[in-house]
Amino acid sequence: MMLPAAVLKRAAPVLACIGLLAIWQAAALVLKNDSFPTAIEAIRAIPDILGDKESLVNILASLRRMAMGFGVAVLFSIPLGLLMGRSRAVAAFFNPLLMVIYPVPKAALMPIIMLWLGVGDITKTLVIFLGVSLPVIYHSFEGAKAVEEKMLWSGAAMGLSPLQRLVRIVLPAALPEILTGCRTGLVLALITMITSEMIARQSGAGNILFNALDMGQYDTVFAMIIVVGAMGICLDAIFERIRARLVRWSEPQFDMPLSFS
């Protein structure tokens, strides 16, 4: 038998969701507004979306772009961030560039990118890439900078070359910090994915959402919000599981996780 505390811990995310839906339901019943369907109406619309082949193709296309943008961004940003954290010259070179890009909302760049690359996959994937890159670069940079010098010296004394030290000491030592950046990046990937599809409306989950809005199908709009939200929660929970497994060696004994996993 599980202890009451353990039961509560397991049930907490479910209870939170049910609570949220209950508040929604009550608010919608009180307000009685056409553009604000009740939670139950929205949930009823979900099977229609997921049962529709075209919608599914759209959602899968979104996920594919997101995976692509996120994957390429991570593969590009981790080495760059690590190099910046260990080399003054590399940091001095890229820092001004990043400082300029950092505060610009990536979706604001979409019109230009669309002009150059069209409204297709490449544009949207590129925007996702830009959105994910910065937090991953930043956290990799901070992680690499914080690596204890004596650890690198120990490696050097064992005969590790500078490149080997970067890959086999700086990378693992900075991994907890890097993965924190990746987690932020994953959520940003979802946000930029939807935003990009709102601007370049051609396909994707964001497109379904805004088409429904144009046609006044408010239950579909809210159903899509639930679907996208659930996608975000699931992706984050899966990522958090992987992250926790990878950096078990660094976690404090009594950690307080901020996740649903």
Next chain:
Amino acid sequence: MKVVPSRSSEWVRPVTSQKPASAIIEIDRVSQVFQTSARKDHLALSDISLTIEEGAFVSILGPSGCGKSTLLYIVGGFVSPTSGVAKIKGQAITGPGPDRGPVFQEFALFPWKTVLGNVMYGPRQQGVRAAEADAQSRALIEMVGLKGYENFYPKELSGGMKQRVALARTLAYHPEVLLMDEPFGALDAHTRTRLQNDLLNIWERDRKTVLFVTHSVDEAVFLSDKVVMMSKSPGRIRQVIDIDLPRPRRRNELLLDPRYQKYVVDIERMFDESDEAGAPS
């Protein structure tokens, strides 16, 4: 039986000792200048010359900030001196290498590796086959008294245990010279004593050359063949004292030995003097 020297000056001998042991490390007129944030040059080491014979246990003793760590880092090849040259076996030191194994006060273990993973790291890097490295590392872990902890991560160990792992990790790749920077400085008195005994046992077994930085006079006398006293501002060698005590040394015998006591008292006095000399002017 050896005669107890009566005056401290009699212990101060020229660097060349009576038996013709070969020099493994030669430090030749090394100086180190650091740029400080105040934009003033800081002379951390001034004209240091020192020869260390193969198989000797040499301690460097001196007040805080006199450049002990810096000197050790220069021998390790982690820092290159502003002027002068450090040599190992006649070759100028240009960088770190597996012939010199550091053990740092901060442990500097790889936290993502288990105890076994840490100890195996050096041998694996040197190309020792996995099975062989595994067996050797397990033996070393047992030797430093950590049998049963092979699969623990560093965060799960106490300070003293981490320092044992750090020592085993360095011993694992068979450096010819051990460079130890206040390895027991962060430990409580009891753990410190135990580790000193263990280190001495290990050393008396395979007689590696050891360069050992410490703040503690007892520790230096207990362990060393030779104590290098440094003074501060700028960091210089003040005196080199041969510790003429029989080996193998046993702590309980040594503490009662008047010769040991005299070394400790005399060196402590010198230490105080050099501390005063190094006070900020």
